Amino acid sequence: MHTLISGADALRIPLAVEQVEQFGVYAALLAEWNQKMNLTAITDWEGVQTKHFLDCLVGLPLIAEEIGASLPPKRSLDCIDIGTGAGFPGLPLKIAWPGLKLTLVDGTAKKIRFLNEVARALALENVETVQGRAEELGRHHRFRGQFDLVTARAVARLNTLAEYLLPFVRRGGLAVIYKGPGAAEEFIEARKAIELLGGETVRFAPVQAPMLDEERRILLIRKERKTPKRYPRQQGLPRKNPL
Ligand code: SAH
Numbered sequence: 001m002h003t004l005i006s007g008a009d010a011l012r013i014p015l016a017v018e019q020v021e022q023f024g025v026y027a028a029l030l031a032e033w034n035q036k037m038n039l040t041a042i043t044d045w046e047g048v049q050t051k052h053f054l055d056c057l058v059g060l061p062l063i064a065e066e067i068g069a070s071l072p073p074k075r076s077l078d079c080i081d082i083g084t085g086a087g088f089p090g091l092p093l094k095i096a097w098p099g100l101k102l103t104l105v106d107g108t109a110k111k112i113r114f115l116n117e118v119a120r121a122l123a124l125e126n127v128e129t130v131q132g133r134a135e136e137l138g139r140h141h142r143f144r145g146q147f148d149l150v151t152a153r154a155v156a157r158l159n160t161l162a163e164y165l166l167p168f169v170r171r172g173g174l175a176v177i178y179k180g181p182g183a184a185e186e187f188i189e190a191r192k193a194i195e196l197l198g199g200e201t202v203r204f205a206p207v208q209a210p211m212l213d214e215e216r217r218i219l220l221i222r223k224e225r226k227t228p229k230r231y232p233r234q235q236g237l238p239r240k241n242p243l
Pocket of ligand 1: 082083084085086087088089105106107108111132133134135152153154155164
């Protein structure tokens, strides 16, 4: 796990031996399960370390800076990862930052089974998995307005994603969105939606994931006002007819 170790070092994210071991078990499970089901296109050892683990960890210093916390933060934060797939970015953030209370959401049952297995094998505490659609869970009182951090990577275009994510964010909390090339264009397209849903963009930061030569931006949106009751709209609409 040399790549992970030196990359985390470059990001100034301290990782103890046990945490590196957890990443190792996670990578092994990813490769194993991927032989039976399609979880991710990337399963080679190097690729998993750079394109998954480090690519997810790159958001951590930005989040910590924005919430004014040291690493790891003193108060435990409630985090929900929407459309997490094989656990990204939620699980790498949780491994690096064990104090997080993490909820992992995906629409697909087989991904939830995988995530349960990873949480068990890594003996992670305070990890809950939920099979469901963002549009439905975001209207449920158990989830709506309940989270300090709401994350997503590679789930939808920004205008759609804003409607998926912002309903979950507690006032004063943050939506943390990982974007690749084309982010600037998507951002212009989504500005109205972000405002309408009660968000205020606080960072639109170009970041450099270690050992990865790809354009990457992290968007931080602070929840300033309550999301109007009519959002999120019913299943499928945020994607088909974005705000
Ligand atoms: N975030 C992961 C997976 C990206 S693939 C990563 O970065 O690798 C997108 C995932 O989002 C899929 O697993 C899909 O099942 C899930 N998804 C897409 N739309 C969703 C929705 N509206 N509600 C819940 N999950 C959704």
